Amino acid sequence: MNKEVAIFWFRRDLRLDDNAGLYHALKSGVPVLPIFIFDENILEKLQNTSDRRVDFIFQVLQDLKIQLQDLGSDLLILHGKPEAVWADLLSNYQVKSVFCNHDYEKYALERDFEIKEICKVKNIDFRSFKDQCIFEKQEVLSATGTPYTVFSPFMRKWKEKLNDFYTKPYPTESYFGNFCKFSLEKKWALSDIGFKKTDINYEKPKLSKSILINYKENRDFPAIVGTSHLSIHFRFGTISIRKCVKYAQQFSDTWLNELIWRDFYMNILSNFPQINEGKAFKKQYDKIPWRNNETEFKAWCEGKTGYWLVDAGMRELNQTGFMHNRVRMVVASFLCKHLLIDWRWGEAYFAEKLNDFDFSANNGGWQWASSSGCDAVPYFRIFNPESQTSKFDKELKYIKKWVPEFLSFNYPKPIVDHKFARERALKVYKEALNEVE
Structure with a gap:
């Protein structure tokens, strides 16, 4: 050539x-x-x-x-x-x-x-x-010209700014004749780069009208297919974010808000470089004295905590590389607050296992769950895995799929008592934060 x-x-x-x-x-x-x-x-x-x-x-x-x-x-x-x-x-x-x-x-x-x-x-x-996003870096700013650190006003400004210009597709197909004309004899195999075949199967991404119409009602229930399952496609760009936003505008404002969360965390990453350094967004939360018990962390990783929903989520992750978003919140909260294990340990484990691993979203999610991030859940909000099960997997379909032995003698006893763990977390967080203040 x-x-x-x-x-x-x-x-x-x-x-x-x-x-x-x-x-x-x-x-x-x-x-x-x-x-x-x-x-x-x-x-x-x-x-x-x-x-x-x-x-x-x-x-x-x-x-x-x-x-x-x-x-x-x-x-x-x-x-x-x-x-x-x-x-x-x-x-x-x-x-x-x-x-x-x-x-x-x-x-x-x-x-x-x-x-x-x-x-x-x-x-x-x-x-x-x-x-890979609709608005980046400093395209969505507050009235004072500063980046947003709270989602709701960011979302409102994002929607206010959005117009057809930002979702208009790039008509690449009109210029496909401009690719170089050539052919290659070399055929690659995964082994050529030192990797092996897995159980994952790439299928072209599809937008489902029926899923989006019912998204608001169904998205929190892990036993049903109530979410788009497009996260891996966003991660590797096999689907256009502009196409998805236009679709969301038609069928689901709730899903649109989820896409805006994605932009929000990318904007946080661009404007607050300490995120890249493994630090808490709220500096005072780096003072929390994590227990970091390695035996308990191993039990969490393997889905052997004795809490059905937590274990189901971790086993789904380990076996498939996917975890339902509601369950991600529960398992993350459990690690940080029930076990008082540093959120960075969980962040790293998810980074290793998640098919859709994306640094900004993963970091944002873990800092949200541990209360150390921007617009995070307050430290005194601690998910109760049992009440979360009652709300979102009442018939235990999800749990039965991933933890079939949950009622047997072989299943482990709870690794920690919920009431005790909650009180301990509140005490540790409060003392650490008061000390900084």
């Missing part, structure tokens, strides 16, 4: 349709070479070579390759440290410009800075675009 090319770098935007950076690349007037890099810096940190997320990405890439091959093009898949991969790319191709979409996490920002500098040395434009 001796011609001048523009490179589009797929990352958290694994789709051809309504893709901001890809649209601008295809309109640039130069044939577009699409690439994906399996980043060794990320892969080396994964605990398990049977990681469902890597398998999911691999399956999506195979689908993207087929779509591109149907257009007479292909997807160049690479593997290595990004700096080395890009140095090699820029030596082998006559690159005019590089296009991608913004990523907001600490490592991604550092990586993109490095690649931008490499491009600058060779007088190559590096252009990045907003794609």
Whole structure:
């Protein structure tokens, strides 16, 4: 390929349709070479070579390759440290410009800075675009020009600002003829990057009108399919956020609010860098003397706490990589407040296990549950797993599925008494926070 090319770098935007950076690349007037890099810096940190997320990405890439091959093009898949991969790319191709979409996490920002500098040395434009959220960074600010730290006013301002411009799709398909014409003989296997096949199965994301119409009534009940199950698709960009917001506007304001929470946590990440450093959003909460009992943490991880709903959630997570959002709140609250184990331990465990792991949402959820985050649940609100079961799994269908032995002699006794744990948490939190004040 001796011609001048523009490179589009797929990352958290694994789709051809309504893709901001890809649209601008295809309109640039130069044939577009699409690439994906399996980043060794990320892969080396994964605990398990049977990681469902890597398998999911691999399956999506195979689908993207087929779509591109149907257009007479292909997807160049690479593997290595990004700096080395890009140095090699820029030596082998006559690159005019590089296009991608913004990523907001600490490592991604550092990586993109490095690649931008490499491009600058060779007088190559590096252009990045907003794609994975509706409003980013400082697009939604308070009347005083500061970032919101409370969800409700952020949500109101977000909705007030929203118009058709922000949900208008990027018509990439009009420019599909501008992909480079080439084909690759190399066929990748997961083993080529040191990973194994898992039980995850990529299916193209679908929006369900029936689920959204009943979303408000059904979303808190883990035994039924009452949620969109699109979180993994948001994480890897296999569905457009603009498309989903337009759909939510039609069928479910409650689901729209959930999408706004996603933007809210991304905005928090961009505007409050201490989040990236593993610190509590509310600094005083870093003074809490966590018990951090490793035996109890192991029981929580394995779903052996003696609390049915907590154990069901953890077993679902361990076996499938998914956990219902209502249950996520219950298990997180239990770890932080019943067991007084540092929320960062739970955050790290979820980061390892969740198919849809997204740093900003995961961190936001854990800080919410531990009361240390922005607009978090107050420290004196402590979920009672038993009353949560009565409200949201009254017939025990979810519990029977994941903890079939819950009534047997083999099932463990509760790891801690709820009343005792609640009083202990209130005392520890209050003393720590009063001490800071």
